[in-house]
Amino acid sequence: MKSGLQGGSGTVCWSRNQDQEGRGQRLARGPLVGSRNRQRAEAGNMGPALPWSWCSTDQRPPSTNPTSQMSNLIRPQDLLVTFEPDGRVLIKSASRAAAVKAPPWAVGVLAVCSRPCTRDQVVAAMGPNAGGVYDALADAGLLVAPEVAMDTPVMFHNYAGIEVHRRMLIDEPRMAGYWAGLKATIRPGDVVIDAGSGTGVLATMAALCGAARVYALEQSDFADTIPAVAEASGVGDRVTVVRGDFSKVVLPEKARVLVTETFGAWAYAEDPIPDVARCIANNLTDDGVVVPGRVKLWAAPMPVAPPSLLHPFRRRPEGVNLTPLLADARCRGHITPVAADAVGPASLIADVPFPGTAPWGFSGTLTVDAPCEAVCCWYDLEMAPGVILPTGPADPMTHWKQSVLPFALDPGVYTIELLPAPEDRRSLLVRIGTHEIRLR
Numbered sequence: 455m456k457s458g459l460q461g462g463s464g465t466v467c468w469s470r471n472q473d474q475e476g477r478g479q480r481l482a483r484g485p486l487v488g489s490r491n492r493q494r495a496e497a498g499n500m501g502p503a504l505p506w507s508w509c510s511t512d513q514r515p516p517s518t519n520p521t522s523q524m525s526n527l528i529r530p531q532d533l534l535v536t537f538e539p540d541g542r543v544l545i546k547s548a549s550r551a552a553a554v555k556a557p558p559w560a561v562g563v564l565a566v567c568s569r570p571c572t573r574d575q576v577v578a579a580m581g582p583n584a585g586g587v588y589d590a591l592a593d594a595g596l597l598v599a600p601e602v603a604m605d606t607p608v609m610f611h612n613y614a615g616i617e618v619h620r621r622m623l624i625d626e627p628r629m630a631g632y633w634a635g636l637k638a639t640i641r642p643g644d645v646v647i648d649a650g651s652g653t654g655v656l657a658t659m660a661a662l663c664g665a666a667r668v669y670a671l672e673q674s675d676f677a678d679t680i681p682a683v684a685e686a687s688g689v690g691d692r693v694t695v696v697r698g699d700f701s702k703v704v705l706p707e708k709a710r711v712l713v714t715e716t717f718g719a720w721a722y723a724e725d726p727i728p729d730v731a732r733c734i735a736n737n738l739t740d741d742g743v744v745v746p747g748r749v750k751l752w753a754a755p756m757p758v759a760p761p762s763l764l765h766p767f768r769r770r771p772e773g774v775n776l777t778p779l780l781a782d783a784r785c786r787g788h789i790t791p792v793a794a795d796a797v798g799p800a801s802l803i804a805d806v807p808f809p810g811t812a813p814w815g816f817s818g819t820l821t822v823d824a825p826c827e828a829v830c831c832w833y834d835l836e837m838a839p840g841v842i843l844p845t846g847p848a849d850p851m852t853h854w855k856q857s858v859l860p861f862a863l864d865p866g867v868y869t870i871e872l873l874p875a876p877e878d879r880r881s882l883l884v885r886i887g888t889h890e891i892r893l894r
């Protein structure tokens with residue numbers, strides 16, 4: 455459903471010595487190699503033509519990156535570090551599509567930069583070589599200004615094309631649920647915020663429900679299309695677009711209603727809680743109302759997993775053996791329609807106000823009454839008191855479908871936990887015991 459950023463700038467390579475031609479010479483432990491091109495970096499092979507090799511950190515030309523030289527920089531919160539067979543570490547940020555290969559002690563620079571640090575502070579803490587690594591990490595986008603440390607540009611990129619909006623706009627249960635919620639909530643003269651406005655459909659609905667002013671907050675390029683939608687709907691004079699991250703926007707007036715559709719798999723896979731909570735703190739009146747205001751999370755055992763869950767990763771009749779992918783597939787949730795008769799009795803895992811506060815994590819009890827091959831998850835959104843938008847197997851199908859998690863369980867009572875994945879807050883980590891599954 456979503457695509458990552460492709461290519462991009464910010465490639466750097468660092469090694470300790472220079473050869474005769476002034477090009478970087480690789481040491482046994484290898485250089486620090488960085489790239490926003492995730493695919494190349496993940497492959498661990500940057501290819502022979504590296505236009506950006508250079509000398510040791512102490513011989514390295516002073517950084518021309520003013521951000522690196524003058525600022526306090528911090529590591530993004532969702533870095534993943536893996537130890538590579540060649541002795542280096544691969545440092546990745548999935549939410550930024552950025553990665554570097556580095557000597558292991560680059561991890562020390564990142565640890566020091568858990569709080570904002572200048573280059574000089576890092577050099578004072580770790581010695582002169584750390585300065586070059588600090589510059590390289592900054593160039594690769596893996597040390598950043600504190601105010602953008604929570605940013606997740608890959609997600610916004612995913613919302614920049616029409617296809618994702620088409621899927622949401624043809625989802626009639628979703629549209630009907632939001633329309634009913636807004637009609638039940640908005641009073642004539644209200645000021646309303648649509649946090650994550652996309653095409654502006656909910657902002658326009660809010661104006662049609664009688665709002666005096668609606669602020670449509672949207673980060674992606676779709677912000678440019680919202681005025682035309684509002685205008686064509688006859689409410690252009692009441693919808694104001696603010697392009698930006700709604701967690702950082704401060705409006706000139708407080709709103710009484712905030713509507714948001716920033717839900718993903720099992721409601722929270724896109725991690726809306728911190729952003730919506732901050733938008734509320736900045737812009738909603740004390741008696742403000744959120745649409746939806748409550749979320750119920752459900753899970754039910756599936757005696758038989760859908761064939762699409764693991765069956766693709768098998769030895770095929772043609773001779774292709776895809777079983778090396780099985781281990782990964784067993785750790786990932788699968789979004790697919792599930793029939794009502796494919797699930798056993800459901801457990802209510804959480805029934806919580808939305809958005810609540812960050813940092814967040816939920817846990818609940820899953821009862822499994824017969825052996826199961828997988829667990830199916832879904833949620834209900836309470837759009838207004840008594841107005842529910844359900845997304846379960848027995849409900850009208852939405853574009854969210856259901857989420858199938860490859861937990862194979864014996865009968866019993868289990869604690870199931872969900873929280874933002876530490877390596878990418880726009881993914882959900884779901885845990886039963888020691889088995890962890892990522893869902894996005």
Ligand SMILES: C[S@@+](CC[C@H](N)C(=O)[O-])C[C@H]1O[C@@H](n2cnc3c(N)ncnc32)[C@H](O)[C@@H]1O
Pocket residue numbers: 609610613622623649650651652653654655656671672673674676698699700701714715716717729
């Ligand atoms: C699921 S779409 C919903 C779009 C539209 N409200 C609708 O109902 O069709 C979520 C939208 O919120 C935007 N968004 C998510 N988080 C945001 C943030 N922190 N700041 C600004 N926009 C955000 C995305 O770019 C996307 O367009």
